[in-house]
Amino acid sequence: MVADAAIVRSPPFRDIGSRAQRTTAPRPSAIFALATAKVSFPVSARVEVSSRTGSLAPLQGGSHIRTRLTLSVEPIDRETAFSFAGRLAAVNGVNLAEFSHDLALPLNKMLALDEGVMDQLxxxxxxxxxxxxxxxxWTGRPLAGVRMMYRGDTLVSRAIRSPVVRGCPQCLxxxxxxxDPLGFMAMSGAWLLRHTLVCLHHERALAPLWTERRPRHRYDIQARLAELADEISQRSIQQAELEPTPYDRWLDTSLASGEDDSSLGGHPINVAATMCYLVGLRLGQGGxxxxxxxxxxxxxxxxxxxxLSDGKNAFEDFLDDLxxxxxxxxxxxxxxxPLYAGxxxxxxxxxxxxxxxxxxxxxxxxTWPVAAGEMVLGRVVERRRLHSLASAAEETGEDEGTLRRLLVAQGVIPGDSDQSDATIVFPxxxxDRMTPMISELVHLAQVREAMGASETQFDALVDEGLIRPRIEAANIRRAWAVQDGLAIVSRLAAAARPLKADVAGWLHPQDAAARYRAPLSDLFRLIERGQLVAGLAEGANGYGALRVLAxxxxxxxxxPQHAGLSPSAFGTSIGVRGAGAIQSMIDEGLMTASDVVDPRTGRVHIRILPTDADSFHRRFYSLQTAGEATGLNWRRLASIxxxxxVEAVSTSSGAVERVYARASVDRAVARFRANETKKQ
Structure with missing residues (x-):
């Protein structure tokens, strides 16, 4: 049997005084009239309240002086103090207010469970x-701040104090x-807790018995039960049948013993039960x-x-799924x-x-792109963790489409994702790391104009890898930085001297590179080191003013008088950046090269003859030769x-920019074309 059933088994009252005095107790014919009947208390010596102290004091005249009531009751298992006081009043023939008044036990203090009043009771x-x-x-002692101490736990008052008083009509x-019904019917303290739903003994839902906003009337238990006399006797109070679940048994055991070996055992009972309800709402009904x-x-x-009884991980998995x-x-x-709202x-x-x-x-x-400063569940967010495209666009001033392409190009978000803009989030x-770079991005023409270069001159710089876009993606046009172009001009101009406008024997570095088949990067390096005389032509600006002595x-x-190209010139011919790129491939044995003696100086030069070039082309593509072979422009290829x-070929000196394994390129282009065909 569970504790609720004990209500019908406990003795209704006990006789502390002489048995002869029990004859003054209510007769069975007055079963439901006691709440309003006025009878005197059968005490061994009448008592009065001291006008100064308000405490009980014996009157003179009795043969014995006692402060115990002759007719009393035993507390029933789990009974509330309100119920016990009401039953004590009932067996003595009065209602709770009269009981309180006659014995100088202030009703408001009794309802507040004042320690002194409870000791007297x-x-x-x-x-x-x-x-x-x-x-x-089992009643709940009030604490400061609308809190109560109930069964060893501190909880909010509304968890056990409600205008709606519930109980089990079947138990009653x-x-x-x-x-003696009013001396026997008791209210279980478990019924006070709003999380208690079922009478385990009768397997029925607790039912609302009465609603009363005024506590002094709400907790005059026997008076309210007297008003329900007919309904209780006729069992007409509706009470749904509910089969107890592990939740009900867990709650009952926790309240009765204070012991809880479940994963919820470390939490106050009100917290644990409330979370069960909120999680269950979201599980069963959603929204x-x-x-x-x-x-x-x-x-x-x-x-x-x-x-929740499966532990913290189960709760976190549940949240992850949502x-x-x-x-x-x-x-x-x-x-x-309601989990979040609660x-x-x-x-x-x-x-x-x-x-x-x-x-x-x-x-x-x-999971959500929450801004810094926003309040989330009672705490201000100190720093943003995630951005959405919308929030990132607002922060950077970029439109969402451009920003998405930039993020794809930088590998922040996947390029092949079919997620809508509305669902994409990223760290x-x-x-933050990209923002300074994004703010510097401009179109190619703006860089060219700022550095004073012609279109041909700028293209040559790009082809040799002396300037490159900050973002290399075919679908992004505003991918360049003015600073990169100005830096080239600044480095070269620092080593140049002023020149008259039309001085003979001087050429622009790019014209000299073309005439003498010299890598432009080598010329720049020599100028910066002071090993090649350079000048700035009067009347010209920026990059266009640079000159070198032819x-x-x-x-x-x-x-030298022989066929073939130097490694750097070969690299230039196929669009490979950097003078040492091809040489590093030769050093690693990735391609062959020939030693050719210069007949004028006797110096041995490493040259790339046709057979050496073939050794490269059989295994590798440059971005330029891949474009020639596939018919795709270099920007599209870079995007693919x-x-x-597809990664650049790597040597011990590092990656060889714009050189790729031929097989990898062929597979990538084939997949790209297959995807394009499907789209059509």
């Missing part, structure tokens, strides 16, 4: 302090069959739905307990439903929920390579 009933403490424990009916009927409410508690299916436009309260509003002042609130908040911040720190270039780069993970 126990003395009158002939009970010890331990019995009183048990009654108070069985108790009413006794000859903002709230259970209303007894069965739905019970189902929610039971489902929530089944999940958040993974959300749309960015969805409100958090829409996705998490933790954010009604429960936000109860630190007992911090454990669960912290878990939910962390999940939200890892805020990645945008004779000096010819002297340094006069070709990035998307499909």
């Amino acid at each position: 126990m003395q009158l009933a002939g009970l010890d302090a331990e019995a009183g403490a048990e009654l108070v424990s 009916h069985e108790a009413s069959l006794h000859r 903002d739905a709230v259970a209303e009927d007894a069965r739905s409410i019970h189902d929610a508690y039971s489902a929530g307990f089944a999940l 958040l993974a299916s959300r749309q960015l436009s969805d409100r958090r309260s829409t996705v998490l439903g 933790l954010r509003t009604g429960l936000n002042t109860d630190d007992g929920f911090d454990f669960f609130r912290d878990i939910v908040r962390e999940k939200v911040l890892r 805020a720190e990645k945008l 004779a000096a270039v010819e002297e340094r780069f006069r070709p 390579f990035t998307a499909q993970g």
Whole structure:
């Protein structure tokens, strides 16, 4: 038998004084009239209240002086103090207010479970302090800040104080069959807790018995039960049948013993049960739905307990599943439903929920693009963790389409994702690193104009890799930085001297490079080191004003009388950047090269003859030769390579920019064309 059933088994009252005086107790014919009947207390010596102290004092004239009532009752298992006081009054023939008045026990203090009043009540009933403490424990002692101490836990008052008083009509009916119903019917303290839903003994839902906003009337238990006499006797109070679940048994055991070996055992009972309800609501109904009927409410508690009893990981998995299916436009309260609303509003002042609130908040911040300064579940977000395309666009001033292409090009978000703009989120720190670069991006023409270069001159710089876009993607045009062009001009101009406008024997570095088949990068390096005389022509600006002494270039780069190209010139011919790129491939044995003696100097030169060039072309593509072979421009190829993970050839000196394994390129282009065909 469970504890609720004990209500019908406990003795209704006991006789502390002489048995002869029990004849003044109510007769069976007055069963439901006691709440309003006025009879004198059968005490061994009348007592009066001291006008100065308000304490009980014996009157003179009795043969014995006693402060114990002759007719008393025994507390019933789990009974509330209000119920016990009402029964004590009932067996003595008065209602609670009269009982309180006649014995100078202030009713407001009694309802507040004042310690002094409770001690006097126990003395009158002939009970010890331990019995009183048990009654108070099942009733809930008020604490500061609308809190109460109930069964060893601190909880909010509304968890056990409500205008709606519930109970088990079946338990009350069985108790009413006794000859003294009002002295026998008791209210269980478990019924006070709003999370208690079922009478385990009768397997029925607790039912609302009465609604009263005024506590002095609400907790005059026997008066209210007297008003329900007919309904209780006729068993007409509706009470749904509910089969107890593990949730009900867990709650009952926790309240009775204070022991809880489940994963919820470390939490106050109100916190644990509330979380069961909120989680169960979201599991069973979703959205903002709230259970209303007894069965739905019970189902929610039971489902929530089944999940939470599996531990923290189960709760986190549940949240992950909810958040993974959300749309960015969805409100958090829409996705998490009453779970989020409850933790954010009604429960936000109860630190007992911090454990669960912290878990939910962390999940939200890892999933939603929440801005710094925004309040999430009672705590201000100190730093943004995630951006959406919309929030990133607002922060950078870029439109969402351009920004998405930039993020793809930088590998921040996948290029082949079919996610809509509304659902894409990415780490805020990645945008933080990109923002300075994004703010510097301009179109190619703006860089060319700023550095004073012609279109041909600028293209030559690009072809040799002396300037390159900050973002290499075919679908991004604003990918260049003015600073990169100005830096080239600044380095070369620093080593140049002023020249008259039309001085003979001087050429622009790019003209000299073309005439003498000299890599432009070599000329720049020599100028910067002071090893090649350079000048700035009067009347010209920026890059276009640069000049080099033609004779000096010819002297340094006069070709030997033989076929073939130097490694750097071969690299230039196929669009490979850097003078040492091809040489590093030769050194690694990735391609062959020939030693050719210069007949004028006797110096041995490494040259790339046709057979050596073939050794390269059989195994590799440059971006330029890949374009020639496939008919795709270099920007499109670069985009394909990035998307499909085709990486540049690597040597011990590092990556050889714009050189790729031929087989990898062929496969990537084939996949690209196959995808294009499908789209058509």
